[in-house]
Amino acid sequence: MAIFYVLLLFIIIAALIAVETKNLLSAVICIGAIGFGASLMFLFLRAPDIAITQIVVEVLGLVILIRATIARDLTFISGDKEFFATVVSIVIIFVIFLAGIKVFQTLPDFGTSAFTAAAEAPGMPEPASQTYISQGLQRTGAANIVSSVVLDFRAYDTLGEATVLFTSIIGATVILRKKAKKLLEDPDK
Amino acid sequence: MLYALCFLLFMIGLYCAVVKKNMVKIVFGIMIMEYAVNLFLIMLGYHFGGVAPIIDKSQFDxxxxxxxxxxxxxxxxxLPQALVLTAIVIGxxxxxxxxxICIRTYEKYGTFDITQIRRLKG
Amino acid sequence: MKGMTIIVKTISSWVKVLIFMFGIYIIIFGHLTPGGGFAGGVILASSYVLLMLAFGREFVEENLSLPVASKLDCVGALLFAAIAMFGLFYGAACFFWNFIQAEYLADKETAFRLISAGTIPLSNLAIGLKVGASLFLIILVLSTFRPDVSVKEKE
Structure with a gap:
């Protein structure tokens, strides 16, 4: 229990430094600290699949971010937007935070899984997670229940994920293409 | 309480995305929000004394x-683990x-400052 | 950009094989142990990124050029869709029907073996190929891009 508080406070402190520091490279390093802290936290929350994926995605993401921010001479942009807009947005964010705290108090406490709480409530249908746990091995033959959910029970999600990834790759490739600007400048050619 | 801390992390990301002028800082804010949502979804499925959802050979007859x-x-x-697994790669x-987009904008305008970019557009 | 020093080159030429094999292991055993197509694909991409950082971009482009990587990306996506489409022609005739498990493996003792779970290992392979190729493609495009100097000088 205490380990979750320690890791989450570590993540929050790293996020605050990443938001407030002036140097972009320091901010990138703090983002890496957030990612590795989140990976450790997934491991303690009994999610080894997510921990493996998070730690390797974090490494690749840091390579992308450092590629973008290093060797840019003008990375020190200090100050915020106009004063009035800043105050208004901070007030709005604070109000949303207070309302969100009220909403989170209606959830079951940390440590009682939401689907067991839903199973005990009267008039609720049987949660899907219980079916996945009890019949996943028998129906799909995969010992890893997460894998059977991702690729068999809910494979439509994975199909959508593949589509989104494909689209974002096409977008990045098109944006960084070199010929685009020449075509825009010389429409006759 | 842990949920509230998670929500605080989300709010830090929202603050960073709304208030900051630097484009890369806005990207960082969106990344922090992603981490907060992933952590919250995984926390929602955890309970004390839980084991990972992977069946061991000794637990099967x-x-x-x-x-x-x-x-x-x-x-x-x-179920949240399966959803978050796809969300991380999409992130x-x-x-x-x-x-x-940031790199292309920097090449066009020579700065990451979004107020400068707005001015240059004319 | 000709890469880093001789120490980094030597170590990374040893380590790249281990990382690649670890990625393949994570993909193939994805239905028995933690891992799967997503994590394994990212590990495969990161082995090529290690080569790119150590040896320079030209060395990697000789091995796996940008058109080949984009074709691998498309092959992975099509393979995943094809496995889903095969379910339409077998048995219960619905999209993403796990036909190998239902038709051939259901009454056999296949739990905890490598060949089990029907289409899940095949889908893991397709997803791993797709994720690895597309992430490698992103890094390759990002490192190929050089800012155009002439535009800045005009301003």
Whole structure:
């Protein structure tokens, strides 16, 4: 229990430094600290699949971010937007935070899984997670229940994920293409 | 309480995305929000004394095809884990898209400052 | 950009094989142990990124050029869709029907073996190929891009 508080406070402190520091490279390093802290936290929350994926995605993401921010001479942009807009947005964010705290108090406490709480409530249908746990091995033959959910029970999600990834790759490739600007400048050619 | 801390992390990301002038800082804010949402979803499925949703050989009886009760009653929720698994990889793809937009904008205007960019557009 | 020093080159030429094999292991055993197509694909991409950082971009482009990587990306996506489409022609005739498990493996003792779970290992392979190729493609495009100097000088 205490380990979750320690890791989450570590993540929050790293996020605050990443938001407030002036140097972009320091901010990138703090983002890496957030990612590795989140990976450790997934491991303690009994999610080894997510921990493996998070730690390797974090490494690749840091390579992308450092590629973008290093060797840019003008990375020190200090100050915020106009004063009035800043105050208004901070007030709005604070109000949303207070309302969100009220909403989170209606959830079951940390440590009682939401689907067991839903199973005990009267008039609720049987949660899907219980079916996945009890019949996943028998129906799909995969010992890893997460894998059977991702690729068999809910494979439509994975199909959508593949589509989104494909689209974002096409977008990045098109944006960084070199010929685009020449075509825009010389429409006759 | 842990949920509230998670929400505080989300709010830090929202503050960074709304208030900051630097384009890369806005991307960082969106990344922090992603981490907060992933952590919250995984936390929602955890319960004390839970085990990972991966069946061990010792918990399976090959004769009757029954899974041991120690797994059935203690396993954490596999559904949020499956959702977050796809969300993390999508996050990396969208991060690459945003960073490529930032690089292209820097090449066009020579700055990451969004107020400068607005001025130059004319 | 000709890469880094001789120490980094030597170590990374040893380590790249281990990382690549670890990625393949994570993909193939994805239905028995933690891992799967997503994590394994990212590990495969990161082995090529290690080569790119150590040896320079030209060395990697000789091995796996940008058109080949984009074709691998498309092959992975099509393979995943094809496995889903096969379910339409077998048995219960619905999209993403796990036909190998239902038709051939259901009454056999296949739990905890490598060949089990029907289409899940095949889908893991397709997803791993797709994720690895596309992430490698992103890094390759990002490192190919050089800012155009002439535009800045005009301003």
């Amino acid at each position: 090959p004769g009757t095809g029954q899974i041991a009760g120690s797994f059935l009653n203690n396993s954490v929720d596999p 990396l793809g969208s991060l690459a898209l945003m960073i490529s």
